[in-house]
Amino acid sequence: MISISLCMIVKDEELVLGRCLNSVKNLVDEIIIVDTGSTDKTKEIAALYTDKIYDFKWINDFSAARNYSFSKATKDYIMWLDADDVLLEEDYIKLQDLKESLDESVDMVVMKYNMSFDKNNNPCFSYNRERLLKRSMNYKWLSEVHEAISYYGNILYSPIAISHKKIRETPVDRNLKIYEYILSQGKKLAPREEFYYARELMYNNRLDDAIEIFNSFINSPGGLIENKISACKDLASCFFSQNKNLEGLQALFRSFQFDEPRAEICCDIGYYFLDRQEYNKAIFWYELALTRHLDSTSSAFQFVDCYNYIPYIQLCICYDKIGNKQKSYEYNELAGSVKPYDDYYIYNKNYFKNYFNDNQ
Known part of the structure; x- marks a missing residue:
């Protein structure tokens, strides 16, 4: 032993x-x-x-x-x-x-x-x-x-x-201060460090600076593929926070140059179209998310809900909006199979119970 x-x-x-x-x-x-x-x-x-x-x-x-x-x-x-x-x-x-x-x-x-x-x-x-x-x-x-x-x-x-299991929050600028200190000492950041520096800028709401560094990292020859994909997602988030929605969507699509779509990216694109009431387009991306699989050996940041619960509950909404109540109901049941305690699932379940009772 x-x-x-x-x-x-x-x-x-x-x-x-x-x-x-x-x-x-x-x-x-x-x-x-x-x-x-x-x-x-x-x-x-x-x-x-x-x-x-x-x-x-x-x-x-x-x-x-x-x-x-x-x-x-x-x-x-x-x-x-x-x-x-x-x-x-x-x-x-x-x-x-x-x-x-x-x-x-x-x-x-x-x-x-x-x-x-x-x-x-x-x-x-x-x-x-x-x-x-x-x-x-x-x-x-x-x-x-x-x-x-x-x-x-x-x-x-x-x-x-x-x-x-964090009890207290770390000061949001702690890591950014360290980056600024080492940069003041004349250090050139390696690609991985550049990626995390951009994230710290984003967390501190220095969005223009974050966008500049994310772009620099994405365009650089070095760095892990998963970090490049995450950088595209984070870059999109910066643009969306500035109401630069088309630039945000383009940043998400930019991730496809590095590898096949990740569920996290598909869900973000799906939400872009759902928010604009373009439900059929949203359906395409959420259903694509459901074809993605978690990789136990990946170095990626993985949002587990993007591989099942989020697409299920959003597809429930989308199909309801285009009038396909049966398919909407089925996706809500799938969401419930993942999170039977979830408030959205329970609300929808009651909604469908009343709807089907009224239409018998």
């Missing part, structure tokens, strides 16, 4: 650190906490779980802090978590099984990172992250912000998920 070092970097995480460590403490063989300047009880809480607590002066560089935490690991594999992450019970069991059975020829285990949830705690936005790493491979974190480890070696894609 393999041994695992849990390596974390923290700052002012007294509200969530205990929750995180309680969810994983019995699965790991070593807990390493690197504190980057807490002024609350974070280190006191950490001390309840480990004596391997280290201070690291914050230098506007998440990778530097994470690499320092990795340097303190002594076990076969290194696992990283953020303080507001948790391992849910079903994933705990899966990770326990993986720990007991993992072939030591595996260098990296990629797991799902569930980032947002519906009211019944089902994940609706997730993506893959490198999560368990063989220490002897000496993997290194790259980039000062939105840090990541390059994929190489013998990689296993696992259905295990880490759940990101």
Whole structure:
């Protein structure tokens, strides 16, 4: 059986650190906490779980802090978590099984990172992250912000998920300030960094700047295909926020130069036409979304609802608007098969009950 070092970097995480460590403490063989300047009880809480607590002066560089935490690991594999992450019970069991059975020829285990949830705690936005790493491979974190480890070696894609359960919001300009600092130092951003810099500009409502950087990234020869597709989606969002609707639609279509349509893009195009009451066009794109499939090995940001629930509920609306009540009803039932607790589904179900009763 393999041994695992849990390596974390923290700052002012007294509200969530205990929750995180309680969810994983019995699965790991070593807990390493690197504190980057807490002024609350974070280190006191950490001390309840480990004596391997280290201070690291914050230098506007998440990778530097994470690499320092990795340097303190002594076990076969290194696992990283953020303080507001948790391992849910079903994933705990899966990770326990993986720990007991993992072939030591595996260098990296990629797991799902569930980032947002519906009211019944089902994940609706997730993506893959490198999560368990063989220490002897000496993997290194790259980039000062939105840090990541390059994929190489013998990689296993696992259905295990880490759940990101944020209690407080990160200041919206935190990452943007880091980008602005490193740019002020004369650093040229790599393609991946340029993509994330554009996203931070978008989050901070600097839309013209975001549009410029998204275009630069999309036109550059480097960068991952999935990031290019996401950049087209984000670029469209910037244009739509400025009421530049045709430019937004063109940005969505631009994603097709990189690969076949993603369900997320199809749903955005479908909504464009639905909002303009062009229902047959909307139907085409929502039905196309239903032919797309989630890829468990993809690096993409995946909005799970775009592959079933959203097309179902929107097709219910579209078919109702063009007078096809039976097909509208059928799509609402499909939406209910995915989310039987959903308010829209329940409202529509009552609507159809009254309609069919009145027309018998």
